[in-house]
Amino acid sequence: MLQDSKIFMLEADSPGARSALLNGWIEVGQERVRVVAEEVLEGPVRTIAFKRVDRPRPARIKALLVSLRAVSLTATALPGFAVLSLGLLSGLRAELGFFVLALLGTIFLQIGVNVLNDVEDHLKLIDLPGSSGGSQTIQRGWLSAYELRIVGYLSLAIGVGLGLPVLMRHWQILVPVRTVALIGSLGYSSKPLGLKYRALGDIAVFLMCGPLLTAGYSMATFSAVIPGVYHLGFFFGLLACGILHINNIQDIRIDTLSGARTLAAKLGFEKSRLLLTAFYVLAYLSLGVGVLQGVLHPAVLFSILAIPFFAKILSRSRVASGPDSPALNGLRVMAAQGHLIAGLTMLVALSLARYIASSP
Amino acid sequence: MPTPHQMILTQIENETGHIDFSIPESLSLPTVHYLLSRHLLDGGKKLRPYLCLCFGKMLGLPASQLEACARIAEIVHSASLAHDDVIDEARVRRGRRTLNASTSNAQAVLAGDLLLARSTSLCLDLGNMTLARDLADTLEELVAGEWLQLEARGNFEISERHLERVSLAKTASLLRWCFLAPLRLAGLNGEIEGLANELARLIGLSFQMSDDCVDYSRESGKEYGKDYSEGLLNWVSWTLVAWGQKPDPSKPHGWEDSKIHEAVEDVQARASMKLKLARECLEQIFLQAQIIGLSPVRQYQQNLFDLIGTLEKRSF
Numbered sequence: 001m002l003q004d005s006k007i008f009m010l011e012a013d014s015p016g017a018r019s020a021l022l023n024g025w026i027e028v029g030q031e032r033v034r035v036v037a038e039e040v041l042e043g044p045v046r047t048i049a050f051k052r053v054d055r056p057r058p059a060r061i062k063a064l065l066v067s068l069r070a071v072s073l074t075a076t077a078l079p080g081f082a083v084l085s086l087g088l089l090s091g092l093r094a095e096l097g098f099f100v101l102a103l104l105g106t107i108f109l110q111i112g113v114n115v116l117n118d119v120e121d122h123l124k125l126i127d128l129p130g131s132s133g134g135s136q137t138i139q140r141g142w143l144s145a146y147e148l149r150i151v152g153y154l155s156l157a158i159g160v161g162l163g164l165p166v167l168m169r170h171w172q173i174l175v176p177v178r179t180v181a182l183i184g185s186l187g188y189s190s191k192p193l194g195l196k197y198r199a200l201g202d203i204a205v206f207l208m209c210g211p212l213l214t215a216g217y218s219m220a221t222f223s224a225v226i227p228g229v230y231h232l233g234f235f236f237g238l239l240a241c242g243i244l245h246i247n248n249i250q251d252i253r254i255d256t257l258s259g260a261r262t263l264a265a266k267l268g269f270e271k272s273r274l275l276l277t278a279f280y281v282l283a284y285l286s287l288g289v290g291v292l293q294g295v296l297h298p299a300v301l302f303s304i305l306a307i308p309f310f311a312k313i314l315s316r317s318r319v320a321s322g323p324d325s326p327a328l329n330g331l332r333v334m335a336a337q338g339h340l341i342a343g344l345t346m347l348v349a350l351s352l353a354r355y356i357a358s359s360p
Numbered sequence: 361m362p363t364p365h366q367m368i369l370t371q372i373e374n375e376t377g378h379i380d381f382s383i384p385e386s387l388s389l390p391t392v393h394y395l396l397s398r399h400l401l402d403g404g405k406k407l408r409p410y411l412c413l414c415f416g417k418m419l420g421l422p423a424s425q426l427e428a429c430a431r432i433a434e435i436v437h438s439a440s441l442a443h444d445d446v447i448d449e450a451r452v453r454r455g456r457r458t459l460n461a462s463t464s465n466a467q468a469v470l471a472g473d474l475l476l477a478r479s480t481s482l483c484l485d486l487g488n489m490t491l492a493r494d495l496a497d498t499l500e501e502l503v504a505g506e507w508l509q510l511e512a513r514g515n516f517e518i519s520e521r522h523l524e525r526v527s528l529a530k531t532a533s534l535l536r537w538c539f540l541a542p543l544r545l546a547g548l549n550g551e552i553e554g555l556a557n558e559l560a561r562l563i564g565l566s567f568q569m570s571d572d573c574v575d576y577s578r579e580s581g582k583e584y585g586k587d588y589s590e591g592l593l594n595w596v597s598w599t600l601v602a603w604g605q606k607p608d609p610s611k612p613h614g615w616e617d618s619k620i621h622e623a624v625e626d627v628q629a630r631a632s633m634k635l636k637l638a639r640e641c642l643e644q645i646f647l648q649a650q651i652i653g654l655s656p657v658r659q660y661q662q663n664l665f666d667l668i669g670t671l672e673k674r675s676f
Contacts, residue, residue: 001600006629007629007632007633007636009636009637009640034584036629038633038635039562039634039637041562041637041640041641041644042554042558043551043555043558043560043641043644044551044555044643044644044647045647047637047640049633049634049636049637051629051630051633130519130520130521130524130602131520215414306548321507322510323510324504324509324522324525325508326508326511326512326515326518326519326522327511327515329515329517329519329522330517350621
């Protein structure tokens with residue numbers, strides 16, 4: 001091991017490197033030195049340069065909350081609340097207990113998948129300090145991969161456990177739904193499926209964050225797939241696709257060079273921008289169609305308050321010179337914010353509508 | 361006793377001093393030839409030709425074709441400087457007035473174009489299409505790096521990924537060609553090509569990081585914090601933003617000197633780490649050269665180690 005007091009270079013396959021990657025420390029004499037993998041030399045002998053972490057860690061709870069990527073959890077929570085609000089507004093009787101179980105189960109599953117993805121990307125040295133992937137809590141030295149792995153598996157176990165009562169009640173429909181969702185989550189970027197790299201990632205995300213999700217919530221809460229659920233599913237699914245697609249647009253050059261066939265890489269930059277526009281247009285169209293068909297309450301259209309976010313995303317993408325353009329920086333966060341605002345405004349509007357409808 | 365910096369300069373002079381970096385006088389544009397010789401092709405550290413020569417000689421390759429590649433590398437670098445000076449509206453380079461300051465932006469751009477045309481012509485004379493394709497790709501990367509940097513002016517929300525992309529395109533790409541050129545001439549590829557790419561990436565990034573640290577050096581003789589004053593985040597100022605410290609318009613350089621100093625230390629440490637890995641990379645290249653039946657030469661590997669050592673001490 002080559003070292004000075006701040007840098008430690010280890011062969012990637014060595015027990016020392018594997019331990020440092022997993023545990024976030026290296027033993028130097030009697031002392032355990034906190035380190036992060038800072039840089040990798042790719043070659044016949046893969047070498048990792050670990051850097052000593054000098055900056056103090058934040059409180060564990062803060063580190064944990066950041067690792068959970070709490071903001072992203074709204075992607076699976078908001079559709080659930082939207083389905084609940086829609087059903088209540090339609091006068092249906094909701095089984096709130098099962099709704100809460102479905103909601104928490106889905107959230108814990110998402111936490112588990114998020115966290116375990118971060119762990120695997122770290123151990124495979126895909127995410128290094130400064131990369132755009134993951135929560136970066138491992139790369140900042142806040143938590144170790146080992147600690148996060150425990151959190152991830154625990155979350156998955158809790159998610160599966162919470163979802164079991166719901167699954168057992170409507171197993172004919174929900175087991176296939178949950179299975180597809182699980183396969184999609186775990187096989188999104190990992191082998192052998194690697195859906196993302198077969199240009200199937202967008203479809204997978206659309207289904208998992210869209211119609212499958214809303215149909216599942218509907219079954220759990222109302223024991224039926226209520227009218228309008230698929231329209232809501234299309235809406236939220238397409239917004240989720242937008243978040244993902246922006247990420248893939250920025251990776252077009254890297255994915256093309258490495259032979260990874262994401263949908264964005266296959267389409268190229270110009271057509272990918274058009275597809276992004278299509279996602280947002282179709283999302284709102286699905287709401288409009290639902291309202292016109294009478295299966296969605298017009299209150300859902302309050303989600304147009306999020307349109308400025310999407311308009312800004314599209315306008316910045318139009319001025320970008322290519323996938324590496326700095327104009328695309330921050331668009332993924334903006335898309336997530338748009339998703340959040342769209343969902344929240346819809347919820348507030350549906351709740352207000354229900355309150356007005358139930359008032360004497 | 362000569363300093364490491366002086367020793368490196370001597371080594372560079374020994375390797376490149378006898379090479380004629382001028383270009384043949386153009387029949388239709390003799391004035392351009394004079395301007396290029398005066399403003400661009402004279403002087404400079406000749407770092408890229410030196411890297412190309414040392415790397416090739418380390419692999420035990422003959423000097424004759426390596427010298428042609430060294431010339432091409434320097435000509436391309438000079439062309440990029442001519443264009444950079446126009447984009448940056450620079451008035452002085454290497455202690456002399458820039459070409460655009462002496463003539464005009466239009467003539468400086470055209471002079472740079474002429475150098476690029478000559479470099480392409482020289483490369484084609486070597487008769488190696490892969491090498492020519494590599495040069496074309498390198499030129500495209502140089503443009504991409506400048507373009508992306510231009511787009512980032514005034515944007516203080518750029519990502520580290522963007523910064524790295526620009527550094528790789530503007531700095532590492534030509535270094536990559538300097539290392540690939542000897543391999544192409546010898547018909548080598550595979551693991552050794554991958555390692556050459558890595559070497560260029562590591563040295564290129566550390567070089568850019570060191571350059572950005574010099575931007576905040578009062579001893580450099582250059583304008584302090586020039587990048588920030590031009591609306592560009594470099595590795596140092598980006599580090600400050602990444603630490604949650606947005607620039608303060610009331611401060612002349614955006615941040616307090618103590619914070620800048622802290623960020624400079626951090627960037628220097630990162631650059632140093634990359635150079636340590638570059639040493640390891642060179643060891644692997646040497647080993648790989650032996651495995652594939654070449655007769656690599658330790659002396660030139662040591663020359664490259666010495667250069668890396670000098671870069672680590674930020675004295676080059």
